[in-house]
Amino acid sequence: MYNITQIRFSAVSQNENYARAVIAAFASQLNPTLEELSDIRTAVSEAVTNAIIHGYEQNPDAFVRMDCTLDHGLLTVTVHDDGCGISDIELARKPFYTTKPELERSGMGFAVMEAFMDRVTVESAPHKGTTVTMEKRIGHAG
């Protein structure tokens, strides 16, 4: 099976829940286990939240894009923002690293994405936005 969906939404925190609902419905076509579905929702929630709060600092006039692709059991999700970007990606991906400790961020977002998905790649540069691509192979899908 090959299938693509793309959504674009305002960078407001209400849409974290919306993005999770979309990816859950889309991934359901692959008959994932409840655990796989939970992993995907959690990883997507982390990436989308980062775009909203770090990339854009919450701005209803700015847009987050989420591209989802299914290709024979492989789910690929790309979360993209045109926000502030990341100057040191390697540092940003380190567990417990956060630039917003005052918001009680734990700095575990990237670590969670890496643990819950098979592959996570990050493309970013200051003022050039951020693109996070996550892949997960869904076990018993054709």
Place this chain on the structure above:
Amino acid sequence: MELNAQKRGTRLHVALSGELDHHSADKARIMLDTLLHDVTVRELTLDLSGLTFMDSAGLGVVLGRYKTVHMRGGRMIVTGVSASIDRIFRMSGIYTLVERQ
């Protein structure tokens, strides 16, 4: 995000339900901190069995409340931890600070 609290002596038991993400974290934080204004609380138990979703934003909420309780010499316990939440908790090393029951 809903919250149900019961106090017995110096023990505060709070059951969280619904989704705990960045969006709902503010509400959870404000409600928990209001409950913790009661300085007689020495033990805080967070029952997470009613949560249908939690990501690292929830971890931030739990760690933040741990700091408050720890500063006054109290302790903190989490119960009803799902497999997914347990993975996030283990990754963060939070079990060295907060007991799981």
